Amino acid sequence: MPGSSVRQLPYCPPVVRRSAPFLPLFLVKRDMLKQRKGFTLIELLIVVVIIGILAAIAIPKFANTKQKAYITAMKSDLRNLVTSEEAYFSDSSSYTATIANLKYNSSTGVSSPTVVLGTGTQAGGWTATVSHSQMPSGFKCGVGVNMPNPTVTTAAEGEPACK
Numbered sequence: 001m002p003g004s005s006v007r008q009l010p011y012c013p014p015v016v017r018r019s020a021p022f023l024p025l026f027l028v029k030r031d032m033l034k035q036r037k038g039f040t041l042i043e044l045l046i047v048v049v050i051i052g053i054l055a056a057i058a059i060p061k062f063a064n065t066k067q068k069a070y071i072t073a074m075k076s077d078l079r080n081l082v083t084s085e086e087a088y089f090s091d092s093s094s095y096t097a098t099i100a101n102l103k104y105n106s107s108t109g110v111s112s113p114t115v116v117l118g119t120g121t122q123a124g125g126w127t128a129t130v131s132h133s134q135m136p137s138g139f140k141c142g143v144g145v146n147m148p149n150p151t152v153t154t155a156a157e158g159e160p161a162c163k
Helices: 025-034 041-092
Strands: 114-117 126-130 141-145
Antiparallel strands (some): 126 141
8 A cells, every 4th residue: 555654563482371470480381380290209109119028029929830840840749750660571471670660751840750669568569759949858759659759648549739
């Protein structure tokens, strides 16, 4: 438009918005800092303590589980030995104390069984004991066939028991 002049507005500095007109500027900045997202130190410490308590409960149970696995391996080996001895007996009408004569292999960590053949009134029977390398030195499992169990005398015939 001819003859019209463009009017220029005066410069106005930006206005800081306050949540309330009566709050000073330093309080507004502190409120803005509170809006940051994240965890406080006390929240992180509580989580670390809870994880520590759970670990303290779980670790002993895990150690007990390993011992149960070793005992199960020994009992399993003794059951396999009973089967091998019975197979040998069906072929030769006698039991053997020589493990090499049997088709038998021990599990990892389980000692080779010590087989004792019965004599006298207990002829025709045998006992065997095994131990595990990860168990205490006095701990053994045993089985008895036509003889009392060498480790737990109240155990049933042919049933592995540990002590």
